[in-house]
Amino acid sequence: MINDKNSQKIVDHIHNFARKHSLWVLAYGTGCGAIEIPPTMTSRYDAERLGVRGAATPRQADLLLITGYLTTKTLKRVIRVYEQMQDPKYVIGFGSCTINGGMYYDSYNTINALDRYLPVDVYINGCMPRPEAVIAGFTKLQELITAGKADGAAKYKEKLEWYRKNQKNVIPNWTMPEYNW
Amino acid sequence: MESLLYSILGVLVSLILAFTVGMTYMGLSRKITARIQNRIGPPFYQNFIDAMKLYSKSTGIHHGVMHHLGPAFIMVTSVMSLMIIPILNDSAFFTNMNFHGDLIFLLYIMTFGPLGMALGAGQTGNPNSAIGVTRGLSQMVGFEIPWVMAIIALMIRYDTSSIVDIMNIQADAGRWIMFSSPFTFIAALLAMLGMFRYSPFDIVGAPTELASGPMSENGGKYLFTMMSSSSIFAFAKLTLYVNLFMGGADNLLVLIIKTFALYMVPLLYGTVSPRYRTEQAVRYFWGWPSFFGLLAILYAVFF
Numbered sequence: 001m002i003n004d005k006n007s008q009k010i011v012d013h014i015h016n017f018a019r020k021h022s023l024w025v026l027a028y029g030t031g032c033g034a035i036e037i038p039p040t041m042t043s044r045y046d047a048e049r050l051g052v053r054g055a056a057t058p059r060q061a062d063l064l065l066i067t068g069y070l071t072t073k074t075l076k077r078v079i080r081v082y083e084q085m086q087d088p089k090y091v092i093g094f095g096s097c098t099i100n101g102g103m104y105y106d107s108y109n110t111i112n113a114l115d116r117y118l119p120v121d122v123y124i125n126g127c128m129p130r131p132e133a134v135i136a137g138f139t140k141l142q143e144l145i146t147a148g149k150a151d152g153a154a155k156y157k158e159k160l161e162w163y164r165k166n167q168k169n170v171i172p173n174w175t176m177p178e179y180n181w
Numbered sequence: 182m183e184s185l186l187y188s189i190l191g192v193l194v195s196l197i198l199a200f201t202v203g204m205t206y207m208g209l210s211r212k213i214t215a216r217i218q219n220r221i222g223p224p225f226y227q228n229f230i231d232a233m234k235l236y237s238k239s240t241g242i243h244h245g246v247m248h249h250l251g252p253a254f255i256m257v258t259s260v261m262s263l264m265i266i267p268i269l270n271d272s273a274f275f276t277n278m279n280f281h282g283d284l285i286f287l288l289y290i291m292t293f294g295p296l297g298m299a300l301g302a303g304q305t306g307n308p309n310s311a312i313g314v315t316r317g318l319s320q321m322v323g324f325e326i327p328w329v330m331a332i333i334a335l336m337i338r339y340d341t342s343s344i345v346d347i348m349n350i351q352a353d354a355g356r357w358i359m360f361s362s363p364f365t366f367i368a369a370l371l372a373m374l375g376m377f378r379y380s381p382f383d384i385v386g387a388p389t390e391l392a393s394g395p396m397s398e399n400g401g402k403y404l405f406t407m408m409s410s411s412s413i414f415a416f417a418k419l420t421l422y423v424n425l426f427m428g429g430a431d432n433l434l435v436l437i438i439k440t441f442a443l444y445m446v447p448l449l450y451g452t453v454s455p456r457y458r459t460e461q462a463v464r465y466f467w468g469w470p471s472f473f474g475l476l477a478i479l480y481a482v483f484f
């Protein structure tokens with residue numbers, strides 16, 4: 001008989017291989033970091049050779065790229081976009097602003113740590129990170145996917161209440177449903 | 182009975198063949214586009230990886246029944262048109278389920294998929310989908326005219342509406358229709374540019390402008406279905422063109438060479454062209470392509 005656990009392992013292995021080599025990116029162009037996405041995608045650095053490719057809508061995307069500071073107003077849209085993405089999904093935080101607020105750490109309308117509102121799988125350091133760093137971030141994410149450790153989406157589902165509490169703390173007029181499919 | 186089994190088996194084999202070849206062509210097209218843009222580009226098997234990933238994604242979207250059926254409609258169209266297009270000349274295995282009058286049937290069935298897709302995309306309620314659908318249907322109105330004119334010219338000239346007959350005529354004459362009725366070929370070739378939806382005619386699924394249009398609400402397995410059906414359909418269309426204009430193919434290698442050469446036409450034209458607006462695209466097809474179509478019909482009637 002086929003050992004169920006082992007066969008699942010093989011299937012996961014194949015799926016992870018496919019996921020790793022075909023990351024469709026939804027670049028949510030917040031902040032100044034968005035300007036580094038075009039050089040990453042075009043002929044100088046060519047992320048497509050790694051299977052990284054732009055996706056048009058959240059429904060088709062695997063990877064949400066938050067490129068910089070998030071105002072509370074944008075955060076609402078980002079949450080919506082993230083929840084509309086289909087599993088398995090990953091988030092990359094791009095630039096210092098998503099890590100600790102960066103140079104906007106004391107701004108009245110930006111959030112400081114993206115981690116408290118969305119589950120981030122990989123952070124890319126820098127203000128702003130160069131395309132090499134961005135590609136290093138993609139490679140890191142690929143490693144995590146192979147190891148099966150890029151489980152931000154599962155974490156988000158598990159701790160949804162905690163995330164919701166934080167999100168509602170900064171978004172005063174929460175008019176969305178509890179979960180946006 | 183035996184022959185029926187043979188044709189069913191042939192359909193299955195040609196389905197797998199069409200899927201593989203179509204996907205490889207799509208992957209190669211990404212590679213070629215990348216090389217033209219001075220990039221390295223993804224490996225040629227990238228589309229298989231993409232397809233596997235899309236298939237492994239979960240899908241939790243529900244917009245209504247038509248939304249679920251939309252991709253299935255396109256798949257049905259692709260498989261049906263592949264079923265009636267003979268793959269190889271005089272092969273017991275690969276003639277598929279063609280019959281007399283299949284050209285007319287094909288003209289109908291090829292428009293069936295986009296219509297089903299339009300219903301599916303309409304139900305998602307996404308404004309991008311609605312715009313994409315209107316654009317797609319207007320573009321179809323554009324390129325269907327030279328395409329139908331070319332087919333009618335063929336039918337008048339050779340007095341048949343069966344693909345196999347046309348292939349046999351070319352084999353007997355020893356001359357491709359591409360050379361014996363050049364106007365027909367030109368009209369059909371120009372219509373093909375619109376059929377393949379590469380730039381400048383990628384107005385339907387313009388990724389940056391319309392967020393991929395009709396499929397903007399479809400992810401995961403739905404997108405997988407659409408992707409594989411468009412690959413199958415691409416192979417079916419290329420094979421049809423080879424059958425009608427380039428004398429068919431005697432073995433698979435010749436078929437692949439001919440279809441690939443034909444496939445380069447919309448692809449290379451696309452890589453050097455920006456996108457048209459909808460009315461420009463329609464006006465394009467109603468200009469020279471329709472003129473050549475008319476010329477082809479006149480030629481067929483009077484000579």
Ligand code: SF4
Nearest residue numbers: 031068095096097127
């Ligand atoms: S990290 Fe620097 S470059 Fe990026 S958004 Fe913040 S301030 Fe701009």
